[in-house]
Structures are given as C-alpha cells and as structure tokens.
Amino acid sequence: xxIKESSEVYxxxxxxxxxGGGMATKQLADAGFNVAVVEAGPFFDPADPKTxxxxxxxxxxxxxxxxxxxxxxxxxxxxxxxxxxxxxxxHEEGTEFNWFRSHMLGGRTNHWGRISLRFGPKDFKGKTxxxxxxxxxxxxDDVKPYYDKVxxxxxxxxxxxxxxxxxxxxxxxxxxxxxxxxxxIKGAKKSGVPVIPGRLSMLTKRINNDRGVxxxxxxxxxxxxxxxxxxxxxxxxxxxxxxxxxxxxYVNCVVREVTTNEEGKATGxxxxxxxxxxxxxxxxxxxxxAASACSSARILLNSKSKQHPNGLGNSSxxxxxxxxxxxxxxxxxxxxxxxxxxxxxxxxxxGGMHVYSPWWGDNSKLDFPRGYHIEVWxxxxxxxxxxxxxxxxxxKFFGTKVGGYGDVLRDDVKKYYGSVIGFxxxxxxxxxxDNYCExxxxxxxxxxxxxxxxxxKWSDLERRQATHMQDTFEELIHxxxxxxxxxxxxxxxxxxxxxxxxxxxVGTTRMGNDPKTSVTNKFNQLxxxxxxxxxxxxxxxxxxDKNCTWTILALSWRASDYIIEQLKAQNI
Amino acid sequence: MLLGxxxxxxxxxxxxxxxxxxxxxxxxxxxxxxxxxxxxxxERIDKLNAEExxxxxxxxxxxxxxxxxxxxxPDVGGPLEARVPEFIEFMGKDVPSFQNTLLGGxxxxxxxxxxxxxxxxxxxxxxxxxxxxxxIAFYDPDVPTxxxxxxxxxxxxxxxxxxxxxxxxxWGIKDLGYVGNTPNVWDGVPQDVLDQxxxxxxxxxxxxxxxQSTRGDIATWDEDGNLxx
Numbered sequence: 194x195x196i197k198e199s200s201e202v203y204x205x206x207x208x209x210x211x212x213g214g215g216m217a218t219k220q221l222a223d224a225g226f227n228v229a230v231v232e233a234g235p236f237f238d239p240a241d242p243k244t245x246x247x248x249x250x251x252x253x254x255x256x257x258x259x260x261x262x263x264x265x266x267x268x269x270x271x272x273x274x275x276x277x278x279x280x281x282x283x284h285e286e287g288t289e290f291n292w293f294r295s296h297m298l299g300g301r302t303n304h305w306g307r308i309s310l311r312f313g314p315k316d317f318k319g320k321t322x323x324x325x326x327x328x329x330x331x332x333x334d335d336v337k338p339y340y341d342k343v344x345x346x347x348x349x350x351x352x353x354x355x356x357x358x359x360x361x362x363x364x365x366x367x368x369x370x371x372x373x374x375x376x377x378i379k380g381a382k383k384s385g386v387p388v389i390p391g392r393l394s395m396l397t398k399r400i401n402n403d404r405g406v407x408x409x410x411x412x413x414x415x416x417x418x419x420x421x422x423x424x425x426x427x428x429x430x431x432x433x434x435x436x437x438x439x440x441x442x443y444v445n446c447v448v449r450e451v452t453t454n455e456e457g458k459a460t461g462x463x464x465x466x467x468x469x470x471x472x473x474x475x476x477x478x479x480x481x482x483a484a485s486a487c488s489s490a491r492i493l494l495n496s497k498s499k500q501h502p503n504g505l506g507n508s509s510x511x512x513x514x515x516x517x518x519x520x521x522x523x524x525x526x527x528x529x530x531x532x533x534x535x536x537x538x539x540x541x542x543x544g545g546m547h548v549y550s551p552w553w554g555d556n557s558k559l560d561f562p563r564g565y566h567i568e569v570w571x572x573x574x575x576x577x578x579x580x581x582x583x584x585x586x587x588x589k590f591f592g593t594k595v596g597g598y599g600d601v602l603r604d605d606v607k608k609y610y611g612s613v614i615g616f617x618x619x620x621x622x623x624x625x626x627d628n629y630c631e632x633x634x635x636x637x638x639x640x641x642x643x644x645x646x647x648x649x650k651w652s653d654l655e656r657r658q659a660t661h662m663q664d665t666f667e668e669l670i671h672x673x674x675x676x677x678x679x680x681x682x683x684x685x686x687x688x689x690x691x692x693x694x695x696x697x698x699v700g701t702t703r704m705g706n707d708p709k710t711s712v713t714n715k716f717n718q719l720x721x722x723x724x725x726x727x728x729x730x731x732x733x734x735x736x737x738d739k740n741c742t743w744t745i746l747a748l749s750w751r752a753s754d755y756i757i758e759q760l761k762a763q764n765i
Numbered sequence: 766m767l768l769g770x771x772x773x774x775x776x777x778x779x780x781x782x783x784x785x786x787x788x789x790x791x792x793x794x795x796x797x798x799x800x801x802x803x804x805x806x807x808e809r810i811d812k813l814n815a816e817e818x819x820x821x822x823x824x825x826x827x828x829x830x831x832x833x834x835x836x837x838x839p840d841v842g843g844p845l846e847a848r849v850p851e852f853i854e855f856m857g858k859d860v861p862s863f864q865n866t867l868l869g870g871x872x873x874x875x876x877x878x879x880x881x882x883x884x885x886x887x888x889x890x891x892x893x894x895x896x897x898x899x900x901i902a903f904y905d906p907d908v909p910t911x912x913x914x915x916x917x918x919x920x921x922x923x924x925x926x927x928x929x930x931x932x933x934x935x936w937g938i939k940d941l942g943y944v945g946n947t948p949n950v951w952d953g954v955p956q957d958v959l960d961q962x963x964x965x966x967x968x969x970x971x972x973x974x975x976x977q978s979t980r981g982d983i984a985t986w987d988e989d990g991n992l993x994x
Contacts, residue, residue: 246801248946251933253800255810255855262806272803352973353990363990366975369953375964390973397975398984406980408948535958536942542951575946576938581928589906596903598834598924603940610941
C-alpha cells in the first residue's frame with residue numbers, strides 16, 4: 194500500500210478541534226504560524242442552517258426528540274455518543290467506563306453544559322492538603338493570567354464573590370434566577386449550603402461585534418447559531434481564519450499515530466481518511482495533541498517505533514494511567530408549591546442553571562477528602578419525547594389514584610407542569626495509578642487502529658462523597674417543602690454515576706517535574722520528545738470539584754505561548 | 766443575526782484530494798429535507814418509514830383507543846390532529862423493545878372485547894370500551910413497572926405514548942400553554958407569579974444581574990474584574 198505524503202511542512206499540526214485544539218489553533222495561527230488541524234469528524238458550523246437543530250420544535254421529528262440516535266436527545270449537537278459504530282472500546286472484566294466521543298469540528302464543545310469554573314488555589318495542591326493523589330507542578334498564580342484572558346476572549350457570566358477556592362474573574366452579569374431557583378435558594382439557606390449565580394460561558398452581553406448576544410432559548414446543547422455561547426469552532430477556529438491566519442482544516446481524518454525520525458523527534462502524523470479509507474501523512478515541526486484525554490493517550494500508545502518502543506512519550510509507563518472522571522450523583526424532588534403554575538411567561542433562560550452551589554464543606558471534618566458542587570435544574574421546559582409520561586404519578590402524594598384516561602389527564606399535565614426540581618452533584622475523585630486505559634492488542638476499529646481497553650473502579654473515598662451528596666439532596670428537598678422522588682440510588686457505588694459518565698475524563702498524560710512519574714512537563718510538553726505537546730485534559734494532575742473546560746482552555750493558551758516562544762527561539 | 770459561513774469555510778479542505786461529494790456536501794444536500802440530521806441518521810429514518818409495524822386494523826384500533834385516552838377538544842385538537850397513531854408506529858419501529866408490548870396488547874384488547882361483547886374493540890360503544898379499560902387504567906406506583914400485570918403495563922405505555930405524542934405537537938403545546946422556544950430577553954419571573962408562589966427576589970442578588978438595557982453594549986472591565994459598561 195502506498196501512503197500518500199503531502200510535501201508541505203506545516204509549522205504545527207493540531208490533532209482535534211475541541212476546547213484544547215481550538216485554543217491552540219487560535220493562538221498559533223494568530224502568531225503567524227502555518228497550522229493544520231486534523232479532525233476525525235465532519236466540518237461543523239453552528240450557524241449553518243442545514244445542520245442546525247436550534248429552535249426546532251419536537252413535532253419536526255417523527256420521534257419527537259427522543260434520544261435514539263443521539264443519547265442526549267435528538268437535538269443535541271454531538272455527532273457520536275457512548276458507542277460509535279465501527280469504533281469500539283473494551284473493558285477489563287469487572288470494571289466499567291463509559292466513554293463519550295463527539296467527532297465533528299469543535300468536538301464536545303458544541304453540546305457541553307458551558308459551566309465554566311476556574312480551579313482554585315487548593316485544587317492545584319491536593320496532596321499537600323490531604324495526602325491523596327499528587328500536587329500539580331504549577332499553582333493558581335501560574336494559570337490565573339490565562340483564566341483572565343479566557344474570560345475576556347470567550348465570555349462567561351458570573352459574579353465576583355471573593356471565595357477562596359472559587360476565584361473571581363472577568364464576568365458578564367448573570368441572568369436573574371428562575372422560579373424554582375428561588376425555591377432552591379431558600380431551601381439551601383436553611384441547610385447552610387451557599388448559593389451563588391451560575392458561571393456559564395454564554396453571552397448575556399456583547400463582547401465583540403462578531404458574536405451575538407444570548408436570546409434565551411435555553412438550547413446551548415444544540416450549539417448557538419448566533420455564536421452567543423462557547424463552541425470551539427465559532428469562538429476560536431473561525432475567528433483565527435477570519436483574521437487571516439493560515440489554518441488548514443483536515444476533516445474526516447482519523448489520526449493513527451505521531452510519526453518520528455531516527456532521532457526520535459516527531460515529524461508529523463499519519464491518518465486515515467474516512468472518505469476513501471486510505472492512509473495519508475502530514476508533516477510538521479511541532480505536533481499538538483488535543484484529541485481528548487483518552488484519544489490522545491491512545492495515539493501516543495499506538496505511536497511505537499525503535500526509538501519509542503513503549504509508545505511515544507511513555508518511557509515513564511504513565512501514559513493512560515491516572516485516568517479519572519468527575520464523580521456524579523443526582524436526585525429530584527416534587528415541590529407542591531410549584532403546582533398550578535401560570536404559563537403566561539417564557540422561562541427558557543440560558544441553556545443551563547442560573548444559580549448553583551460551589552463546595553462549602555470542610556473536608557478535614559468529613560470522611561471523604563474532596564468536595565463537589567451542586568447543579569440545579571427544573572422549570573417549564575419545552576415538551577419533548579417523554580413529556581406527559583406518568584402524567585399524574587404525583588397523585589400518590591395526595592392519596593389519589595394514579596393512571597386513568599380521559600379529559601382529566603389534560604388537567605393533570607397542567608397541574609404538575611414545572612413542579613420538579615433536580616440536583617446533580619459533581620465532585621472530585623482521586624487520581625489513581627490503577628485506574629487507566631491501555632491498548633487492547635486483540636481489537637482494532639474499522640480503520641485498523643488498536644482500540645482502548647478501560648480499567649476503572651471507584652473507591653470508598655468517592656462512595657462516601659456520594660452518600661454525602663444524597664444526604665444533602667434529601668435534606669434540601671425536605672427544606673424546600675418537597676417530596677423526594679424515587680428510591681435512594683444505591684448499588685455497590687452508593688448511587689455514583691459510572692466512571693466516564695460525567696464526561697470530565699482527565700489525567701491520562703499527567704504533567705509533573707519528574708519524567709519518571711509524569712508524561713509532560715509543566716508546559717504540556719512531552720518529557721521524552723520536545724516537539725510534541727498535549728493540550729486536552731490529559732495533562733491534568735487532578736480534576737477539581739469543577740468542570741474541566743475552562744482549565745483546558747487556560748492551559749492550552751499557556752502551552753501555546755510556550756510553543757510560540759520555543760519556535761521563535763528555534764529550540765524545537 | 767446569522768454570521769456568514771461562506772467566508773469562514775474557506776479553510777475547509779476535505780482530506781480526500783479527489784473523488785465524490787464530501788460528507789459535509791451530503792449533509793448540506795440532505796438536511797434541507799430534515800431538521801439537521803446527518804446522512805446516516807436520515808437514512809435510518811427513511812428505512813424506518815418504509816417499514817410497517819401495524820396492520821390497518823391495528824392502526825384503526827390505536828386511533829380509536831388514543832381518542833378514548835385523550836378525547837379531542839375544540840381549539841386544541843386531540844391525538845389525530847397530533848398524528849399520534851403515526852408517532853406510535855414510528856416509535857414501535859425505532860425502539861424495538863416496545864414491539865411485543867404494543868402488538869401483544871392490541872391482541873389482548875380484541876380478545877377481551879370479543880370475550881365480553883363479542884366484537885372487536887374498535888366497534889364497541891364508548892361505554893363498553895370503558896368497561897374494558899377501567900380495570901387496567903390505574904396502576905400502583907409503589908410496584909415497579911415490570912412487576913405489574915402485562916395489560917396494565919401495556920395500557921400505561923399506550924397512555925404515555927399518546928400523551929407525549931399529543932403534547933409534543935403544535936396542538937398539545939397550545940393546550941399546555943408553553944410560550945418558549947422563541948427569541949426573547951429574560952428579565953426575571955413576573956411579579957404576579959412571584960406573588961402567587963409567595964417568593965420574592967433579594968434586591969442584593971438582583972443588583973448583580975444583567976441590566977438588559979445594556980446587553981448590546983460591549984463589555985469592558987477594570988483591572989480588578991469590575992464591569993465598566
């Protein structure tokens with residue numbers, strides 16, 4: 194087989210176009226470098242009316258929005274899901290990991306929750322604090338200037354509250370709370386749980402003349418056609434192109450490996466085109482991996498050569514290790530005070546919570562070491578598939594019959610519309626060497642590339658945190674005057690979501706000062722090969738009780754500045 | 766409001782140097798027909814639409830039953846206006862695990878009708894139909910779904926699909942009164958709603974929120990992160 198090799202040598206090849214890849218594209222192209230972005234999925238522009246799902250009604254679909262093709266519902270803007278045909282992954286027996294992939298320009302930033310939380314000073318020094326895991330080789334002060342720049346470039350609403358571990362920033366003003374959120378604020382106060390305005394990357398105010406302002410459809414998961422929320426394509430890659438940057442997009446191209454020369458330095462990547470199933474090579478001075486924590490680890494492990502027999506950057510044997518996801522557990526309640534609501538007004542709001550609770554506890558007095566924040570949902574949302582199921586189930590709280598048929602069902606639907614409030618706890622799990630992904634030598638995908646095999650288990654530290662979440666949720670619902678819905682989630686993991694399900698997987702190529710115990714240095718550069726960088730969540734030493742995207746963006750910008758400096762100094 | 770896509774797409778470069786239409790071209794060509802579907806998704810919908818799950822008699826029975834479950838009303842229609850029978854058939858094909866319950870339940874219904882009244886369900890009087898449905902229409906919410914008698918499970922599924930099919934239609938959304946899914950400027954819960962539910966905004970909280978008259982002004986901050994505009 195002849196591998197087609199392009200004669201052009203790019204300054205930088207970036208693998209993946211999500212948050213990390215988009216930011217690197219923007220910074221490196223703005224600095225004048227010739228950049229190639231290699232993306233496994235198709236081109237996607239949120240503003241393209243042909244692919245747009247924003248503002249669609251359920252009746253435009255024969256399945257009324259059901260999540261058969263797309264796991265978060267038919268309108269969700271992610272091409273992929275927990276399973277992708279022809280691209281499997283496997284598990285060590287007795288372990289679980291669910292892996293969400295979205296193959297399209299912009300990746301998972303097209304559908305994500307836009308909850309944009311900075312890590313705080315304590316989050317970078319976990320081991321110093323409680324002995325678990327490892328400290329980062331950098332601290333909050335190293336990242337703060339980049340968080341500030343990300344806030345201003347991309348836009349995030351929130352408020353400066355002066356909280357020690359939930360730092361202030363450059364915020365746009367938040368939207369006012371919705372009705373159920375006012376009940377949450379009241380109930381949480383009784384429990385001593387703090388509530389502050391949400392921090393989400395949606396434009397409640399204009400930040401430049403290229404992007405629109407939020408028009409409150411509540412559909413950020415469908416990707417905003419006005420570019421009023423953060424998606425990597427609309428906010429980073431397209432602006433880089435528009436300002437004249439040399440950005441070549443290679444879409445539908447699945448990277449197999451990073452290619453290296455006799456000296457062991459990277460020369461580019463080889464990829465398989467989905468369109469003709471042929472193998473191609475691209476050359477560059479620098480390779481930046483941003484394919485997602487697990488996909489980048491997979492590319493490194495599959496990049497074996499004489500010089501790198503254990504996979505690229507893996508002399509430490511740490512690639513794939515320390516995989517960890519946020520912990521998650523949820524609960525919902527029925528609030529009788531929210532019955533019989535007036536539907537006279539539109540409370541879609543932004544596509545997420547207007548209020549939330551940052552972690553408030555003192556872990557030194559608790560039986561688990563790390564915290565969690567609480568996300569809140571509820572309200573009079575647009576009906577989609579599933580609306581009206583068990584329409585009068587809450588009759589049970591009033592001792593009346595459940596089910597039936599006839600005109601009364603119309604009354605029941607309206608009586609209970611918007612009377613449910615739900616909580617999601619999102620916490621920090623401990624990074625462990627024995628939670629990992631590795632190459633499954635027995636299995637390849639349809640492109641012939643060996644796939645990942647996952648090995649992940651929660652420990653009692655996470656299980657005890659989940660118990661605390663559930664205790665808190667029950668107390669909050671009680672304090673709000675509500676009825677807890679459903680049985681307490683149990684099972685061997687005390688109601689924790691399965692590993693991977695919160696879609697905050699990080700840590701597979703962790704950074705550190707010691708090349709024996711880490712994969713990259715503190716500038717996201719491989720210890721073993723100085724012209725390869727990783728700017729997704731792989732280099733995270735620990736995932737805080739926050740969401741990872743804002744830190745991916747800040748660290749990718751920081752790494753890009755370092756790449757620019759090193760390229761200009763001709764060090765790489 | 767839509768930003769031009771033409772100029773932004775200049776960098777687009779399919780990794781196939783020669784050959785047929787790229788995936789994005791196919792999406793562009795096909796999605797006009799269908800609400801932002803990928804070609805693969807569109808293909809699957811076309812395939813399902815070409816299949817038949819129910820006989821003509823079964824569809825007639827579903828039609829009759831759905832109107833007993835949710836009788837039509839002037840101005841807001843009912844299951845037929847909302848195309849509920851077509852929706853139920855599509856879901857039966859889309860989610861194969863529904864099929865045995867849906868198909869088996871319809872046979873149960875006609876057998877029961879014949880046993881009691883010597884005619885198929887669709888031909889019975891409303892009063893006779895109710896005599897058949899009353900014993901299976903209510904369920905014990907404390908018993909898990911799969912432990913309930915089959916006919917109760919089936920009727921619950923029919924009711925759920927009828928309700929969701931209706932309330933996701935233009936008619937049902939009108940009946941519900943949902944006024945969202947339209948561009949607007951959120952400026953908090955109206956006072957009459959706050960009063961109805963006995964809650965109020967905290968003035969200190971509201972002071973931090975967006976003053977919507979400034980939403981079009983470009984944000985600028987001082988060096989401490991205080992918004993200036």
